[in-house]
Amino acid sequence: MIARQFAKISVAARAVAVLAAVGILSATVSHAQAQPAATQRxxxxxxxxxxxxxxxxxxxxxxxxxxxxxxxxxxxxxxxxxxxxxxxxxxxxxxxxxxxxxxxxxxxxxxxxxxxxxxxxxxxxxxxxxxxxxxxxxxxxxxxxxxxxxxxx
Structure with missing residues (x-):
């Protein structure tokens, strides 16, 4: 049932959802890497x-x-x-x-x-x-x- 509903979602909508998720993840990872721990010399x-x-x-x-x-x-x-x-x-x-x-x-x-x-x-x-x-x-x-x-x- 869920698979059929997911299949009905357009390919474009799925692509947008995937890209948004990747973008959020990338921003989170890069922010975490760019910020050293406050106590680390x-x-x-x-x-x-x-x-x-x-x-x-x-x-x-x-x-x-x-x-x-x-x-x-x-x-x-x-x-x-x-x-x-x-x-x-x-x-x-x-x-x-x-x-x-x-x-x-x-x-x-x-x-x-x-x-x-x-x-x-x-x-x-x-x-x-x-x-x-x-x-x-x-x-x-x-x-x-x-x-x-x-x-x-």
């Missing part, structure tokens, strides 16, 4: 694997701009250095002052211990205020799996 991890001073300055600018735009209290920012990028974390770094400013502002700057071992560097060779992880690439992978945004300047 933004999180971003920045990769620096180049020894280029300009790349480091760009990464530090990105970190500062993110904190400025979102509010430092609303975002976690990590800069992970490995490979040739580790050189800018040494005591004689030309961007050492900027790295110190970043860590003071709450940016976590992280050195890869695998790279340090490969370059025969110790923590005594490195800037004060930085953090360490056993493997920089594993830190990047972990953060991405945890939902952190990823940036490579």
């Amino acid at each position: 933004a999180r971003v991890v920045i990769q620096v694997s180049d020894s280029d001073q300009a790349k480091w300055n760009l990464a530090l600018n990105n970190a500062r701009n993110i904190q400025t735009d979102l509010g430092a209290a609303n975002v976690d920012v990590e800069i992970v250095a490995y490979g040739p990028g580790i050189g800018m974390l040494k005591m004689d770094s030309p961007v050492g002052g900027r790295i110190d400013e970043a860590t003071t502002a709450g940016v976590k700057v992280i050195a890869c211990e695998n790279t340090m071992k490969g370059q025969k560097l110790t923590r005594a060779d490195m800037l004060n205020g930085i953090s360490y992880v056993p493997a920089g690439v594993v830190e990047l992978m972990s953060r991405q799996q945890q939902g952190w945004a990823y940036i490579r300047p």
